Amino acid sequence: MDNLLNQDFRKELLRTDIIPRKLNEISQKYRNMFLEDFKNKVIKTELVEKCQCGSLNLEELTKIDRFGLPFGSLICRDCGLVMTNPRMSQESLSYYYDKYYHPLNYGEEHLENQVALFEDGQGKKIFTIIKDFLPKKEKISVLEIGAGTGNVLSEFKEEAKKENIIVEELGTEYNNNCINKCKEKSINTIFGNIQTVIGLNKKFDLIILSHVFEHFIDLNKELDDLKQLMVDKTLLYVEVPGLFVIHEKDYYNNSFLGYHIHAHMFNFNKDSLNNLMHMSGFESKFINEKVESVYSLKHNINGSIQNNFIKNSYSKVLNYLELLSEGILTNFYKTLKRWHETEKSKREKYQRWNQQNNKKLEKICIQYDKVKRASYIRKISELKELFKILGDLKS
Numbered sequence: 583m584d585n586l587l588n589q590d591f592r593k594e595l596l597r598t599d600i601i602p603r604k605l606n607e608i609s610q611k612y613r614n615m616f617l618e619d620f621k622n623k624v625i626k627t628e629l630v631e632k633c634q635c636g637s638l639n640l641e642e643l644t645k646i647d648r649f650g651l652p653f654g655s656l657i658c659r660d661c662g663l664v665m666t667n668p669r670m671s672q673e674s675l676s677y678y679y680d681k682y683y684h685p686l687n688y689g690e691e692h693l694e695n696q697v698a699l700f701e702d703g704q705g706k707k708i709f710t711i712i713k714d715f716l717p718k719k720e721k722i723s724v725l726e727i728g729a730g731t732g733n734v735l736s737e738f739k740e741e742a743k744k745e746n747i748i749v750e751e752l753g754t755e756y757n758n759n760c761i762n763k764c765k766e767k768s769i770n771t772i773f774g775n776i777q778t779v780i781g782l783n784k785k786f787d788l789i790i791l792s793h794v795f796e797h798f799i800d801l802n803k804e805l806d807d808l809k810q811l812m813v814d815k816t817l818l819y820v821e822v823p824g825l826f827v828i829h830e831k832d833y834y835n836n837s838f839l840g841y842h843i844h845a846h847m848f849n850f851n852k853d854s855l856n857n858l859m860h861m862s863g864f865e866s867k868f869i870n871e872k873v874e875s876v877y878s879l880k881h882n883i884n885g886s887i888q889n890n891f892i893k894n895s896y897s898k899v900l901n902y903l904e905l906l907s908e909g910i911l912t913n914f915y916k917t918l919k920r921w922h923e924t925e926k927s928k929r930e931k932y933q934r935w936n937q938q939n940n941k942k943l944e945k946i947c948i949q950y951d952k953v954k955r956a957s958y959i960r961k962i963s964e965l966k967e968l969f970k971i972l973g974d975l976k977s
């Protein structure tokens with residue numbers, strides 16, 4: 583597989599001589615153990631040859647992940663979906679999650695010492711996004727796949743209670759320590775996965791997949807399984823780490839290599855997730871670029887042809903990655919944020935600038951192959967100009 587675009591940022595992305603993230607001793611130790619298991623094929627991997635959209639037109643983007651492990655990524659030229667390659671095989675996943683996932687990713691061997699897998703507020707946020715779509719009922723059934731330590735469900739229940747909605751919850755988990763944590767919070771949790779829940783012969787008003795979907799390998803199969811737990815009005819909340827907000831995340835070192843990780847089989851943006859969901863028979867009710875989204879089953883069969891139209895974000899992704907490598911987006915974002923935090927009276931102005939920034943971004947990220955280099959550079963200087971004006975305004 584070759585790289586048609588011989589540009590500096592592409593070469594930078596293909597580096598193998600660095601560890602993009604700073605690792606503590608525990609992460610380092612588990613990284614080395616993982617590498618041994620990988621070399622000895624205790625952890626099995628497979629190559630990706632085809633995109634979820636059916637295209638074979640794939641281009642290499644990176645060769646390593648945030649830990650410097652040999653899990654690179656491919657981008658589909660026909661839809662823009664970014665896929666991890668090689669990727670761990672399904673048969674190795676339970677071993678991997680049991681032994682490696684937590685210590686390697688969080689740098690902490692004991693779950694007890696680990697703070698919540700997600701910062702507080704995740705369950706509250708999900709309730710806020712979903713509440714307008716919920717059926718007007720006093721009691722709703724909510725399923726969370728991969729409930730972790732139960733924070734999302736317990737916060738969600740609390741928020742619902744404020745609106746006089748009783749939540750009958752169920753969580754699934756693979757990790758027994760997590761199940762115990764859920765029990766401490768009185769969150770009803772079972773050991774298992776979607777298949778386990780299908781065995782219960784139940785349907786739900788809402789199913790939550792919060793930072794879970796990107797870990798799945800066979801997305802179409804998982805979605806087909808989920809459908810068995812859904813009725814016409816069931817809502818499906820899917821949240822994954824959006825590719826187009828890397829510049830806002832210090833946690834990822836504001837870089838693609840700091841974001842990319844072997845445990846995520848796919849790196850989605852709004853369009854690439856929508857493509858996949860539409861093809862699998864879901865319709866979108868809400869989605870943003872952070873990739874917080876709400877779906878339901880598609881009702882209108884006649885409308886399905888139109889909905890299956892694939893929105894290709896290939897160029898947008900590459901444009902974004904180039905801008906990201908130049909640090910402009912991150913600087914711009916940070917300045918705005920600092921301004922926002924230090925001068926509360928200027929919030930409205932901040933909102934306006936932020937909107938303008940987003941519009942510029944959208945403009946810059948137009949079809950890459952259609953944009954000449956010169957016009958790209960002009961747009962960058964426009965952004966720099968905006969940045970400068972902002973600095974002047976502040977002083």
Ligand SMILES: [Zn+2]
Nearest residue numbers: 633635658661
């Ligand atoms: Zn594709």
